[in-house]
Amino acid sequence: KILITGANGQLGCVLTETLQGRYGLENVIASDLREKENIRGIFEVIDATDYDRIQHVVTQYKITQIYHLAAILSAKGEANPLQTWDINTKTFLNVLEISRLNGIEKVFYPSSIAVFGDAALKNNTPNDAYLNPSTAYGISKVDGENWSQYYFLKYGLDVRSIRYPGVIGYQSLPGGGTTDYAVDIYHKAVLKEPFTCFLNEDTTLPMIYMDDVIRATVELMEAPSEKIKIRTSYNIAGVSFSPKEIASEISKVFPNFTIEYKPDFREDIAKRWSKSIDDSQAKADWGWKPNYNLEAITKAMISALNDYYKEAV
Numbered sequence: 001k002i003l004i005t006g007a008n009g010q011l012g013c014v015l016t017e018t019l020q021g022r023y024g025l026e027n028v029i030a031s032d033l034r035e036k037e038n039i040r041g042i043f044e045v046i047d048a049t050d051y052d053r054i055q056h057v058v059t060q061y062k063i064t065q066i067y068h069l070a071a072i073l074s075a076k077g078e079a080n081p082l083q084t085w086d087i088n089t090k091t092f093l094n095v096l097e098i099s100r101l102n103g104i105e106k107v108f109y110p111s112s113i114a115v116f117g118d119a120a121l122k123n124n125t126p127n128d129a130y131l132n133p134s135t136a137y138g139i140s141k142v143d144g145e146n147w148s149q150y151y152f153l154k155y156g157l158d159v160r161s162i163r164y165p166g167v168i169g170y171q172s173l174p175g176g177g178t179t180d181y182a183v184d185i186y187h188k189a190v191l192k193e194p195f196t197c198f199l200n201e202d203t204t205l206p207m208i209y210m211d212d213v214i215r216a217t218v219e220l221m222e223a224p225s226e227k228i229k230i231r232t233s234y235n236i237a238g239v240s241f242s243p244k245e246i247a248s249e250i251s252k253v254f255p256n257f258t259i260e261y262k263p264d265f266r267e268d269i270a271k272r273w274s275k276s277i278d279d280s281q282a283k284a285d286w287g288w289k290p291n292y293n294l295e296a297i298t299k300a301m302i303s304a305l306n307d308y309y310k311e312a313v
């Protein structure tokens, strides 16, 4: 039985559906701080800062695996560091401690390319780069990575983690992230509206398509334990592009599409992150391979959002 926290979130809702498809609707317990949004199947409201509440649900459903997706993203995290600490770090420690005390078999922890700061190489950032993040969010993710490794080394808890790039998908909207523009831009393009970008035109960031990132998560979690050599977190790469490059790809489909640039505080966050990621370790250890480049992402996003907005009319 699998428990997912943060199931209403950008990735949580898609991962819930994928795991339900793989392991059966009755074997996946979705949870979130808020009442259920676009989720079928079993759902529990869980405030993951509440240790007893998680423990209760773990006992009630005889949970054997936990995917801990509840988190505050980078841009929103800057407004309230204490809340970011509670929601990103305290909740994860609750999950780890409950996992070890209840014999949970596997735990998944989403880290982020936000763990990288000025000390890391900007291009092809290696897995073992020195981590000096510049945001409250990045600090919380480095912390989570270290706690993962600690619980693995000290208690043998099978915690696995990926450093997610910015995730692009049509199924859901991100909230409070710095990479969110790369989802919003497709919505505006399909609605034939102009787009205002909060990053500079040349600010390149690592991104990944939803299908790829969900597949990476499932593949990592299904890999034999001895293949998982890194117990902090794995770099994975999808595609890297700047706002100018995504806009130019969109213009091939919508020649009248317009974009203007009004960089705000999120530009300061983005410029300290990596531009591209070296994922050779994930490739070597558990066979990771991305499928979607920018052209394929653009095609898939526009076609899915066209259908979505047609049905919505």
Ligand code: VAH
Residues within 6 Å of the ligand: 073, 074, 075, 111, 112, 113, 114, 137, 164, 165, 166, 167, 174, 176, 177, 178, 179, 180
């Ligand atoms: C954010 N999407 O923008 C997240 C992500 C790569 C960054 O973790 O905050």
